[in-house]
Every structure is written in structure tokens, then in C-alpha cells.
Amino acid sequence: MLREIRPAIVLLLVLTAITGIAYPLAMTAIAGAIFPAQAQGSLIEKDGKVVGSALIGQEFKDDKYFHGRLSATLAPDPNDSTKTVSAPYNAANSGGSNLGPTSKALADRLKEDVDELKAENPNAAVPVDLVTTSASGLDPDISPEAAQFQVPRVAKARNMPEDAVKQLVASNVQGRFLGLLGEPHVNVLALNLALDRAAAK
Amino acid sequence: MTMIGWLQIILYCVIVVALTKPLGWYMTRVFNGERTLLSPVLRPIEAGIYWISGVDERREQHWLTYTVAMLLFHVGGFLIIYGVMRLQAVLPFNPAGQSAVAEDLSFNTAISFITNTNWQNYGGESTISYLVQMLGLTHQNFLSAATGIALAVALIRGFSRASMRTVGNFWVDVTRTTLYVLLPICVVYTLFLVWQGIPQTLGDYVEATTLEGAKQTIAVGPVASQVAIKMLGTNGGGFFNANAAHPFENPTALSNFVQMLSIFTLGAALTNVFGRMVGNQRQGFAILAVMGVLFVAGVAVTYWAEASGTSTLQALGLTGGNMEGKEVRFGIVASSLFAVITTAASCGAVNAMHDSFTALGGMIPLINMQLGEIIIGGVGAGLYGMLLFVVLAIFVAGLMVGRTPEYVGKKIEAREVKMAMLAILVLPLMYLGWTAVGVVYPAAVASMANAGPHGFTEVLYAFTSATGNNGSAFAGLTGNTLFYNLTLASAMFVGRFFMIVPAMAIVGSLAAKKSIPPSAGTFPTTGGLFVGLVVGVILIIGGLTFFPALALGPIVEHLAMNAAQVF
Numbered sequence: 001m002l003r004e005i006r007p008a009i010v011l012l013l014v015l016t017a018i019t020g021i022a023y024p025l026a027m028t029a030i031a032g033a034i035f036p037a038q039a040q041g042s043l044i045e046k047d048g049k050v051v052g053s054a055l056i057g058q059e060f061k062d063d064k065y066f067h068g069r070l071s072a073t074l075a076p077d078p079n080d081s082t083k084t085v086s087a088p089y090n091a092a093n094s095g096g097s098n099l100g101p102t103s104k105a106l107a108d109r110l111k112e113d114v115d116e117l118k119a120e121n122p123n124a125a126v127p128v129d130l131v132t133t134s135a136s137g138l139d140p141d142i143s144p145e146a147a148q149f150q151v152p153r154v155a156k157a158r159n160m161p162e163d164a165v166k167q168l169v170a171s172n173v174q175g176r177f178l179g180l181l182g183e184p185h186v187n188v189l190a191l192n193l194a195l196d197r198a199a200a201k
Numbered sequence: 202m203t204m205i206g207w208l209q210i211i212l213y214c215v216i217v218v219a220l221t222k223p224l225g226w227y228m229t230r231v232f233n234g235e236r237t238l239l240s241p242v243l244r245p246i247e248a249g250i251y252w253i254s255g256v257d258e259r260r261e262q263h264w265l266t267y268t269v270a271m272l273l274f275h276v277g278g279f280l281i282i283y284g285v286m287r288l289q290a291v292l293p294f295n296p297a298g299q300s301a302v303a304e305d306l307s308f309n310t311a312i313s314f315i316t317n318t319n320w321q322n323y324g325g326e327s328t329i330s331y332l333v334q335m336l337g338l339t340h341q342n343f344l345s346a347a348t349g350i351a352l353a354v355a356l357i358r359g360f361s362r363a364s365m366r367t368v369g370n371f372w373v374d375v376t377r378t379t380l381y382v383l384l385p386i387c388v389v390y391t392l393f394l395v396w397q398g399i400p401q402t403l404g405d406y407v408e409a410t411t412l413e414g415a416k417q418t419i420a421v422g423p424v425a426s427q428v429a430i431k432m433l434g435t436n437g438g439g440f441f442n443a444n445a446a447h448p449f450e451n452p453t454a455l456s457n458f459v460q461m462l463s464i465f466t467l468g469a470a471l472t473n474v475f476g477r478m479v480g481n482q483r484q485g486f487a488i489l490a491v492m493g494v495l496f497v498a499g500v501a502v503t504y505w506a507e508a509s510g511t512s513t514l515q516a517l518g519l520t521g522g523n524m525e526g527k528e529v530r531f532g533i534v535a536s537s538l539f540a541v542i543t544t545a546a547s548c549g550a551v552n553a554m555h556d557s558f559t560a561l562g563g564m565i566p567l568i569n570m571q572l573g574e575i576i577i578g579g580v581g582a583g584l585y586g587m588l589l590f591v592v593l594a595i596f597v598a599g600l601m602v603g604r605t606p607e608y609v610g611k612k613i614e615a616r617e618v619k620m621a622m623l624a625i626l627v628l629p630l631m632y633l634g635w636t637a638v639g640v641v642y643p644a645a646v647a648s649m650a651n652a653g654p655h656g657f658t659e660v661l662y663a664f665t666s667a668t669g670n671n672g673s674a675f676a677g678l679t680g681n682t683l684f685y686n687l688t689l690a691s692a693m694f695v696g697r698f699f700m701i702v703p704a705m706a707i708v709g710s711l712a713a714k715k716s717i718p719p720s721a722g723t724f725p726t727t728g729g730l731f732v733g734l735v736v737g738v739i740l741i742i743g744g745l746t747f748f749p750a751l752a753l754g755p756i757v758e759h760l761a762m763n764a765a766q767v768f
Contacts, residue, residue: 003255004266007372008273010254012344015379016281019430020340023384027391027426031401034392041400041407041421041449050409053419055398055448058411065412069529091419092297092406093327094443096526096554098677100655101511102758104767106525106557114517128514128521129529135446135536135553141529143521181209182454183532192412 044189052189057140059089060192063157066142066150066169068188069129070113072097073137089138097133117149124149141185144173158199168194202508206534210500213458213538214493217465221489222482224466225473231381232354232374232474234258243380250376261367264709267355268702270371271348275315278344282311282337286329295330296405297420302328309686314338316697317345317579319431319438319549319672320689322680326420326441331403338438339427346434346467347378349581352701353471356585359708360609361478363716368708382467383433390429390463398452399425424449432463435579437549437672445539445552446528457535457552464548468577471584479609483727488587491735492576496545499565499576504537506562512765526557537562540673544569547579549672556650556659556675560762563675564755567662570669571747572739573628579670585704589621592707594731594738598724607723610716617710620703627699629746631692632664636750638688639664645684650677653768654761658754663689668696 031039042054052058057068073095075087087093099106113131127146147169155162172191175184230237251258262270285292286307290300302310306322313320314337323329329337351374358368395401400421407419424440428450431437441447451457469489476485508522522533531539536553543550544566555563569576575587591608596618599606606613639645639660649656659675666673667689674680680689725731761768 004270004273006255008270008277011250011256011372011376012274012277012281014250014254015344015376016336016340019343019379019384020336023387024335024339024423024426027388028401028403028423031392031395031425035395038395038398039401039425040404041402041419042398042452043407043409050407052409052411052417053407053449055452056417056419057448058409058413058417059415060413062413089417091417093324094420094441094447096443096446096557096676098554098556098650098675099525100556100651100658100675100677100758101513101523101559102653102655102762102767103651107513107767110513110517110519114519126517126519128510128519128524131519132525132527135526135528135551136441136443136448138443138448139528139530140448143529176205177454177458180205180212181458182530182535185529189412196412 044193046193054187054190055140056091057089057134057138058189060188063153065192065195066147066154066188067130069139069142070131070133071137072133091138094136094138096135096137121149121152140187140189142188144169144184144186147172147186147191154195158195160199164198165195168198202504203534206504206508209534210504210538213461214497216462217469218489220462220466221469221473224470225477225485228382228470229474229477231377234377237381239381239385247376247380251373254372256370256372258370258373261370263366264355264368264705264712267368267371268705271352271701272698274344274348274371274375278315278341279311282314282341283307285333285337286310289330289333292330292332294332294335294403296403297330299328299330305683305686306681309690312690312693313672314341314436314438315345316670316693317349317434317436317547317582318667318670318693318697319436320667320680320693321439321442321444321672321674322686322689324442325439326422331422334427334440335423339430342427342430342434342436342438343379343383344375346430346436346580347375347383349579350378350382350467350471351375351581352704353581353584354474356588356704356708357475357478359711360611361480362712363714365712368712383430386433387426387429390433391425393459394425394428394456397456398449399428399456400449401425421449428460431550432460432548433467435464435468435546435548437543439550445550446554451552454530454535457531457539460550461539461542464542464546464550465577467580468546468583471581475584481609481727484609487727487732488591490732491739492587494732494736495572495739496541496576499541499545499569500538503541503558503562503565504534506559507533507537509559511559512762513767516765523557523559523562526554528553540566541569543673544671545574545576545578547574547582547669547671549666551673554676555662555673556677560755560759563658564751566673567658567665567751567755568743570665570671571629571632572743573625574669574671575739582670582700586700589624589704590739590742591735592617592621593625593742594735595724595726597738598734604722607717608726610718611711611714612717617707620707624700624703625742628668628696631668631695632661633747633750635664635688635692636661642684644682648679648682648685650679651768654754654758655768658758661750661754664692667692670697
């Protein structure tokens, strides 16, 4: 048994060096050379400033922007570090609401939000993804229905014809991969950037 | 449920099965020490590693020595993780300036990673540095997976050898698995993931100014290299708190599909390795069939439950299924499929929040883990878990006809059956026992996030996941408390090693036995009857141990939900 001690120490250190240091560092170098944009986090710049990542959702509250999904992310309470406060789309602390199917808190929240959205657009069915929180709290996407649902509000806030906004939404819908995998979705940040560009013209 | 949803599920199953044979062929060659395509590059490295660490690759070990070597290896792994977590504040690669991790959380995380559980009491981007991610977590993702595979190979040798005292060399098995199987796949896989959008950088967290002018700090890091092995090694511990739901850990439907494949491929291929090494590939396919039956049944239930939604959603006229805690790019089907896969294997990565699943949709992951994660299972762990059930099923079949049971030419006798029962019984002792404590001890009760039966399920899920070395969670439960850090660590430890040691004892005793040629009275273990028998034994043993607990949690919650009751 004693002769197993040396491999237990040396082999562990060698394999640790290979898998824990050499492998991640080598992959960082190679990935950075081949896919520099993705490796840095698919960042989007506008006028030389980083406005976000193409993959990370951000909070939109203004009527003139399409809104993303609800986000349940938290941040430490500035007044008491042992507590947390709601901080939607906190990209440094991802997470979901974790409310269960029979949660009263969830039922109350859903009802309130559905009522609010019904008042905003009485002509369409409320899309489920607009009133539910995402798993990561950073979902960059909404369903095409959820985008169409918001068209009247956005068009009104921007004084644009509804048809133009509708078309913009349609051209931003990403379908399933190979027509099969995943779900059709609209990237909210990309759509809002396109909207800003269209409005600037 | 939709047609296109089912097509995704079918495509998934077809690809997993199609990969089983070629990968099984390759892995068998690796474990037998034969030449492979990669040998010209890797053989010199392998020989160098043996030379420097004083390993004689031709010297095989007795099962006890093999087990002791494995345990020693884990002690070292534990010390490395615990050390870097406690010292991360003064070590390099810490751009976010994370401070030292507390003792109990470091202890929990170290146990969690050496046992291939990867339970996330740590917060990922909010608690640990890049160095801990690489040196602590990524490296142990490799080594705990390699250990699992090595043990499964030793167990297979127990069946395939006759009259031998040794079962292989642990150091050689671990090194070969790491170098020839895990690393090459991970290198290609990492690049694929980066191409899909996963970051791989050592730079600082990004400060962005959003379109509405708010500040957003975006956590990045060497993510792709860790995600690759986290999936392939069925580890599941996330780089980020939200795990594979985070867009930086799983950006697209394609990355999601490939991640699901990588959870199952090695485990499924090991059934083929088993068949090849015992000299009849159909023995491996029979095992895979048992796994397949249980898997498809689970997928169907979860998919149906999530697509149906909850009574709360229905009452408000919201259609489209239960989207609370799910991502739009995956939707209902890819989230449901992922949840069943990750708990069938002992992966534990999540791309949706299981805590927000419907009662029945969340019950299937729970059942998968309580059955011992034998449906494909953790890399290696799934196969030896399944073979324990096979030993029992063969024993039951032998009792029915009054013959000494045999399996692939080995007599199954009292010692093997006792050891198999020991391994199978110790798991419910852990998760039921600790759940009982968790729902009465006041400090533990305070950790529940949901009231009513769902709170009970959160506790049951936590201890089941820890015992099964899964690592997924009903994440509302506040796990980072002294009580949960210590009790979950004990469940993970017992769940891993009290399964491995009896399994290794079986290996030793089987390898020493003579091989008997099949005769007219031998129960054929490649047909439908055998598959049905094993499925039956699994469900009966499982059902008897955990059905009462399920009745108190998800089942009563489902009834309450249908009665529109909220808590």
C-alpha cells in the first residue's frame, strides 16, 4: 500500500497541472485567437461604448422600447450586507424566482401582471413568457408573440406606424435551428437597437 | 405537447444510440491499453506521467489496493479545492476581487466536487475566482469523472476475468481516461461552445451602459473550458449561479442540444464497453434497453406536465405551458428533456429552474435520482449502479427457478447479493433520514423558500440530489447555511463512497471466480424477459423505499394544485 502514496501525490499534481492550468489557459489562448468576439462575451458597442452583450438580457422599462421577460435576480442590500434586494437583470448574480406551482406569491404576481398587460393591449392574448420570470434572470429573448403584443405601445410611444414596427419585429425573429431545435425567439436588445436605428432615419 | 417537440426528443435518442457503438469501440481499446489514433501524440505524455509519478503500468492491483488508491487520490483532490477556496483572495486570477470562501462552504464544495456531485451552495460568479473555477473545479470535474469511469471499468473486468486476483491499475485507468477520452473531446468541444457564444477569457467583468442608461456588470470568465467537462463528465457544477440556464453557459438551441448529448454519450458508451469486454455486445445493449425504457417514460411525463402548465396559469388564460423559471430559446420541450437527462445521469446541470416545475414535472427528476441514477447515470457510476440492480434481478430470477443465479458466466452468490443490497440501502437511509431531520430542525426549516408540500419537496430534493451525487436543486432552498453545508456534505460522501466500496468488493470477488460456460439452464440476459425483469426490480425496490415520501411532497402538491389551492 505504501507504494501508492507517491502516485497519489505526484500523479494528482501532474494531472491537476494539465487539466486545471494548462487546459483552460491553452483554450483561452486558442479560443481568443479564433473567436475573439465570442470569447470576450459577444459585446455590443455603440459609439465606442459597450452597451451590453448580445447574449445577456437587460432591463427595459421605457414605453418606447420592447420589454424583456421578468427577472428575479438579486443584489446585496446596500444598507445590510446580510440581506438581498431585487435587482432585475443583474448579470453578476444570475438566478430564477424558484417559486413553485402552488406558490401564493407567484399566483398573486401573475394576476397583477396579467391585469396590467390586458389593460395595455386588450386585443391580444397575454403571452405567457411576458409574465413569467426566466431561469437565469438574464434571458435575452422573448417569443415572437410577446414582441407582437407590445407593438401598439411601442408604435404609439415613438409615433411610428404600427405596420413598420411589426415588420421590424418580423425581421428580428430567429427561427428554430434547422427548423427543428429550440423555439422561435426575438432578441430584445437587437430589436431595440434596430428600432433606434429605424427611428433615427 | 407538439409534434416538433417529440421530433426533438426522438432525434436526441437516435443520436445517443448511434454514438454508443463507435465510442464504445474506442473506449474499449483505451482501457485495454491498445493503440489508438491519438497514441502517437499522447503515448509519450502518458509514459512521462507514469515515469515521474513512479507508476508501473504493467503492475495490476488487488481490488483493495485499487480502492485505497482511489480514496487517497480523493483526499488530495479535497485538499486542493479546500485550499484554493480558502486562499483565493491572495492567489492570482481573481479580477472580481472575491474574498476567501467561508470554512463550511469550502468544505461543502470540496466534498461536492470530489464526489462528482457539484452541488452549488457556492454562487459561481458572485463567490469564487477564476483560479478556483480552473484549479479547483475544472480539474476535479476531470478527475472525479475519470475516477467514475475507472471504477466502472474495474467492475467490468470483475465480470470479464476469471480466477484472477487483480482488477487493473487505478493510476493507469485514471490517466488513460483523462488523456485519451476526456481531454481530446473537451478541446474540440470547448471551441464549439465558444463559437456558439460562451466566453473564454481571463479578463475583468464587463461594465456596460444599457440603452436606458443603467449600469450593468456582466460576469465573464474562462467559462467554455469548464462547461465542456462539466457536461461530458456529468459533473454539472455551474460556472454561473444559474448554471446551464445562463445565456453564457448555454447560448443557443444547438449548444443546448449538444450539451444534452454530451451528458449521455460516455455513460451510454460504457454499456457497449461492458458488452465488448464480456465478449457479447448484446449484454451491453440489454442494459441500455433497460435504461431506455425508464428514460422515455420519464421524458413523456415531464414533457406532458410542463406543457399542460399549472392551474394558476390556466385560470388566468395563459397558454403555452409552464414558462416560470424557463428560458425562451429552449421553451418547454428542451427544458423538460434537459431536466430528465440531467437527473437520469448524475449530471445536475440545469437549463431551467426545477423548483418552478409543476408538481409532477418536478417529481420525475426526483424519482430518477432516487432510483440511484442508473438510467445512463454518472460516467461510470451509472453503470456500476445499474449492475448492482442486475445482480439483484438475477438473484430474484434464480430464486424463482431454484438455481444458483449466473450473470455473464459468473455465479452470483450470497456475498455479491449482500454487498449489492448494502449499496442500494444506504442511499435511502441518507436522503430519507436527513429529510426527516431537515423538516423538523428549526434552523433547517427556515431555509425553505416555498410553503406547503413544495417546501417539503425542496428538502427531499436537496438530500436526494446530494446522496445521488447529482447536484441539481430545487434552488429556492437556502443551502449555504451551516446545517445544510455539513449535512449535504455527509450525504454526498456516503452516497459516493458507500456505493463504491461495496461495488469494489463485488469486483474483487467476481474476478476471483471461475467462468462457467452457458448451459441450457442458464437464464438468457440479452432478451426482453431480462430487460423487463430488471426494470421491474428497479421500480419495486425504488417504489417501496421512496413512494411514501413522494406522496407527502409532489403527489399531494399535484392534488392541491388541481383543487386550485395555493400556499
